[in-house]
Amino acid sequence: MLLKPVTPETALELSDDDASPPKELSKGDELQEQLDEVLERLGELQPVFYADGRHALLIVLQGRDASGKDGVVRTVIGACNPAGVRVQGFKAPTPVELAHDYLWRLHQVMPERGMMGIFNRSHYEDVLVVRVHGLVPEDVWSKRYEQINNFEKMLSENRVVILKFFLHVSRDEQRQRLIDRVEDETKNWKFNAGDLDERDRWDEYTEAYRDALNKCSTEWAPWYLVPADKNKARNYLIARRIVETLEGLDLEYPEPKTDLKQYLKKLQ
Numbered sequence: 001m002l003l004k005p006v007t008p009e010t011a012l013e014l015s016d017d018d019a020s021p022p023k024e025l026s027k028g029d030e031l032q033e034q035l036d037e038v039l040e041r042l043g044e045l046q047p048v049f050y051a052d053g054r055h056a057l058l059i060v061l062q063g064r065d066a067s068g069k070d071g072v073v074r075t076v077i078g079a080c081n082p083a084g085v086r087v088q089g090f091k092a093p094t095p096v097e098l099a100h101d102y103l104w105r106l107h108q109v110m111p112e113r114g115m116m117g118i119f120n121r122s123h124y125e126d127v128l129v130v131r132v133h134g135l136v137p138e139d140v141w142s143k144r145y146e147q148i149n150n151f152e153k154m155l156s157e158n159r160v161v162i163l164k165f166f167l168h169v170s171r172d173e174q175r176q177r178l179i180d181r182v183e184d185e186t187k188n189w190k191f192n193a194g195d196l197d198e199r200d201r202w203d204e205y206t207e208a209y210r211d212a213l214n215k216c217s218t219e220w221a222p223w224y225l226v227p228a229d230k231n232k233a234r235n236y237l238i239a240r241r242i243v244e245t246l247e248g249l250d251l252e253y254p255e256p257k258t259d260l261k262q263y264l265k266k267l268q
Contacts, residue, residue: 003241005222006213014206016170018225021233035236038243039079045246046116050084052251053114056160059242060122062212063167064205065195066177067228069120072167075231076239077118086111090121102126102144103151113159123148127212132204145215156220163245164221165238166213167228171202 002022006012026034049057059077061069073087088109097105103123111117127148131141152162169177178199181191198205217223224241228234 003224003226003237006217006225008214008217010214010217012210012213012225014168014209014225016172019168019170019173019227019229021227021230021237025233025236031232031236035232035239038236038239039076041243042076042239042246043079043081045243045251046080046084048251048253049116049246049249050081050114051253052249053254054159055249056111056113057116057242057245058111058119058155058160058162059116060119060124060162060164061167062122062124062128062164062209063228064169064174065192065198066174066181067167067169068231068234069167071231072165072235072238073118073120075235076242077116079239080116084114085116085118087118087120090119090123090125103147106151110155110160123151124212124216127216128205128208131208132201145211148216149218149221152216152218152221161245161249162221163241164217164223165226165241166209166223167226167234169228171199173229174199 002025025031049055061072063069077085077087086109090105093102093105106123109117127141127144130136131138156162178191178195181187213223213225224238226234226237
């Protein structure tokens with residue numbers, strides 16, 4: 001297992017070096033072949049997961065701006081049958097959502113059994129953005145780590161398998177990706193001047209991410225630190241962990257309730 005779960009004892013520096021792929025990972029054409037193979041395997045497993053219908057799979061993607069969350073959805077989740085996948089992005093809460101508790105909007109879009117739900121950002125914004133910008137007092141957001149753990153445990157006990165990936169990008173790589181959004185007309189639409197304000201709070205976000213990962217990585221909902229400076233390596237590591245998880249579920253196509261051969265005559 002190349003990606004290992006964060007634990008409360010894990011010393012997370014979240015340095016620029018941590019954003020580089022593991023040294024033992026293949027490179028170039030060999031890595032591309034391995035990525036193609038693992039995506040093919042994911043494409044084989046996901047229909048069985050859908051048909052099996054005993055579990056839901058929740059995949060949480062968190063990361064700084066330009067860390068590659070959309071790229072993971074496009075490449076990794078793109079290997080799956082879209083009929084069994086639901087992608088949900090989380091932006092600033094609406095007035096209706098703010099009138100409820102901060103986890104209320106999660107339940108509205110939680111995947112049902114047989115489905116893969118992909119959260120592009122998530123409930124963790126409520127211990128990240130909310131904390132860094134001081135949107136609520138510390139005595140409010142500091143209680144949310146335990147609340148989130150309890151919420152995710154409840155999901156797990158109701159057959160929701162949870163994988164959480166923090167896409168860690170270095171400061172220099174993020175800078176280059178933001179420049180690309182300005183200079184490349186096909187990426188202009190992704191540029192948001194507010195991303196520069198968030199970049200100025202780099203250290204505050206680093207501290208907030210450390211706490212979120214350490215305090216909310218549990219046996220039932222582990223966090224994985226994904227080096228995200230290289231897209232191919234990032235995609236391979238995430239796809240492989242998803243495949244390993246699905247393979248561990250002992251999935252199978254359900255047996256038909258009747259002998260289907262009786263219908264063959266009608267199809268002659």
